[in-house]
Amino acid sequence: MATEETGAFDIIIVGGGLAGCVVASRLRQRKPALSVLVIEAGDDLSENPHIYSPHKTALLLGSDADWKYMSAPQTNLNGRSVYYQAGKGLSGSAAVNMGGWVRGDAQEYDQWADLVSDRRWSYSGLLPYFKRTENYHNRHGDREQHGFDGPIHTSSVSSSGRQYPLRETTRQAWCNVGLKVIADANNGRPQGVAELVSNWRDGRRQLTSEVYPQDGVKIVTNALVQRVILDSSQTATGVELADGRTYSVRSGGEVIISAGALRTPQILLLSGIGDSEQLSKHKIPALVHLPDVGRNFHDHLMVFRYWKLREPEKGVAFGSPLFKGPNFEKGVPPEDWLVTTTVSSTGLQSALAKDENRSDQVDQSLADRPHSHLELTTIYAAFGGELIGLNIPVDGSAIMNFYMGCLPTSRGSITLKSVDPGDAPIIDPNFYATEADQFVMRAGWRLLSRLMLETPEGNDLVAEEIVPEGHRSLESDAPDNLIDARIRMGGMTASHFAGTASMGSVVDGSLKVRDTQGLRVVDASVIPIPLASHYQVAVYAIAEQAVDIILQENPSL
Template sequence: MAHLAADYIVVGGGLTGCLIASRLSQSDRKPEVILLEAGPDPYGNAAAAGFLSGLSLLGGELDYAYQSEPVANTAHRIHSLNSGKALGGGSILNFGGWLRADALDYDEWADVVGDKRWSYEGFKPWFRKSEHFYDASADADQHGFDGPMDVISVSASLSGARKYLLREPVKTAWSELGVSLNLQKDNGTITGLAEMYENSRNGMRQPSYTAYPLNDVKVFTETIVHRITFSGSTATGVELADGRKATARKEVIICAGAYRTPQILMLSGIGPSTTLSEQGIPVVYNSPHVGQNLHDHFAIYLAFRLRDPSAGYALGSAAWQDPALFKSLPWDWVVSQPLPAEIITKHESKAEKQKRNLYEVITLYVPPGIPGIPIDGTHIATSTMLLLPTSRGTVSIQSSDPKDPPRIQPNYFSTPLDRDALIHGTRQTLKAILTAGPMKSIVESETPPSGEGLDGLTPLTADASDEAIEDRIRRTGMQHHHSGGTAAMGKVVDVEGKVFGINRLRVADASVIPIPLGGHPQATLYAMAEQLVSMIIDDA
């Protein structure tokens, strides 16, 4: 690549980067757009095409698999932080869940930054623009039918062929615990038992670079960006790790994700001045919040032994013969719930906060990589996840070399509210799977994971002590790879993603999300990027 120039340079070819580069290139003025991605093009990689096969990609060449600093509150464990290192980014590693946050979560975002465009009502046009919703009779105010991202329920996918035997028992179990069915999600509420929606096309993955075509974009893969270049306080382009440069006539837009974006900013001289000085990086703009406010969905996976593995309840059983059952992850339902008043009022006095969903539970008819648990039809699993964690971590740099990974301290499970919320959510999960409805006759017991560092774990029961549940969480809990917040809107960038103190530089990825949100991030990120790129086009 010789010295290049374009109107826009997009750094990072992940979920939002591909969308923004595509939308810019297709806009009326037909600007020249360069997209720079550190990883390879995964096209033709068979494992990247499917969801279950995609499990094999974790920790491989298409995954940064960053290693965290030891986390004191999780038994000083080092966590492996999956992050897509390929064109498409996380959209070639995720499991396809298409779950918006609650309307109240978006409204809090709008309140925090003082801009209603980031409220639920502000988001709705961009949800509709990004979605190709499967049910044409659905509420047209809530869903879009002409967007690029195919969105379908599990029960409707593959013409209804995915019929999991535990669908009704799981539904009945949660109903017995008082969780209301919420299929329509009226007014944007996700509270209750809702059906899982997926972003898939005929059961296959739909990466961002296929949904948002890059035909008119100059795409460079396996190209590491070192830093932004400047003329005074104006971004002029980028310098690559090999010393080559590219010039942006209009803007540089960073879409490198919650871990890499703050690293690029700091390598460019934008960040906490003390950190920059320690690494010998000239300060372009002292921005102390760069790399702060890291939030993620911390969770605990539990495995449950089935009484009759031959019944065909779980993947790996000989009774699983229909190929449709192997498309996407085997799941049906997602539960989102607030805490009981007696727990939440110990921590939060505001009435609106007491209504918020603080944990999520998903039942999977396969144990997805739980240490020591075989995938042979003998076990199902659950994920119990904090939706609105109050713990915050940091991202920093360990050197001025762009090839060195960032230094990441997630600081999971570090607040009393997070502790109480996840213990309660875990107990509700144990009740649902072990004691409620028909599940109690299907499931024999919880099976603890096994392996290095996991000696001495015993099965959890629905009446296990808080201390036993907390110990299990600290020893086995892990994140859901839903990180954000490290270049937060209102702290590092303004409400249109423009970096404070710098001209012609924006951030447009999960790092700008100022607070944790419920749901799973991709549905929010596509809509967020649609709105941000519309702002870029309007500025032009």
């Protein structure tokens, strides 16, 4: 039975994740008189013993701080379902993430702004907000590009004092495959070999709910929001929880959905906002027909490869008793360089042309200049091999590569499984569905083969590739079908899910849900196209800009 909680708030935020905590904090800092309510499905995670330490991050997988989703079977990944970790609790996925601080390439932000005809979302439009979040580790860094008094302290491998034995070897190997070292990849021009930057601060996670103080914000945890309540003029008047409790916003106030890209579309749909056909299938009254809710789901597909070291006794990888010391506790994963690069434009053009025969939504501009299509790294550890049937001992005898396609053209969806908000939605990233994505991922595979098998440094370092049963090591000239087989076998999410309440179709440039009043979405759902970034940086900036927009555009607050 519905029970109404007393008092009407100025602002109700659904989801106390990364974006929700930023918006709540900044609104109260700017206007202390505002009454702000945050409703979060999970716990306050600040007491969780595994949250703060980089080396305990792996223990959060499958814990109470993880929603523990499985995707729909992926046709193009051998029918496998992919595990989707997502943060559940205050600070959301920022409480469980790896801490990579990767702003991405200005080109995609500019394309986003073009798509929605709103320069606020271009790279230069977002730059003040990237800077507002950031407390950049290099005091001599570029002041045009970096912030030095924001709440999030960044650190690079060297600024944190980490010293890995393979630093010079891996740097040289990347140079030998034709890539250049750059001093700063977080200035909108990331292509090259750059030191990994993260937001571990002296080896400790900066929990969003702490570094963005929640003073004066009313926070309700362990409370699952079922739907937004709309009145007859489609104005948001409050929210209803799965247990029947309701909370109201005062006239002129706002409901902000910040439940993340997997759950925000579910809440919209359960509120009667979405594709009327899907809503009628679930007998939900269709209040606002917005067919794109839950569509345009994009995510980065990532793949690991493993290498047996020639001289494991040298202690260059995690697991060896020689690989230790406080420097190794200041961040994860153990690696020096993050590499961003493009692919051959002629190859990509012909892949895009093949896709065009099947769909009219192919973005040919992806091949018109050198976009940041690939991100790659060498990690001085070997984990996650079980996924492809490998049992690699954690004894320092192996290292691995990670790589991901940054600008996928495959699009998936989030749809309702049922009307029960406790049921996870159907998560279908539709990975590896296009020729363009296959071309890019094969190019990444081949680049790693060159790096590890065809450079002097790789040859000195590596005895052989550790391959799943029935497969062989694949050199850079291996045929497409053999590379595909390995990608289909091991591909998984890089946890950069977005796009399910996209700007331009579901929300407008001011983050307002179309054809409604007093309702916005502020989280990764609004990102309309893939970015060559790790999304926490983008979401911090989106949330910071959202606060300016809300306060500028809503005179009643």
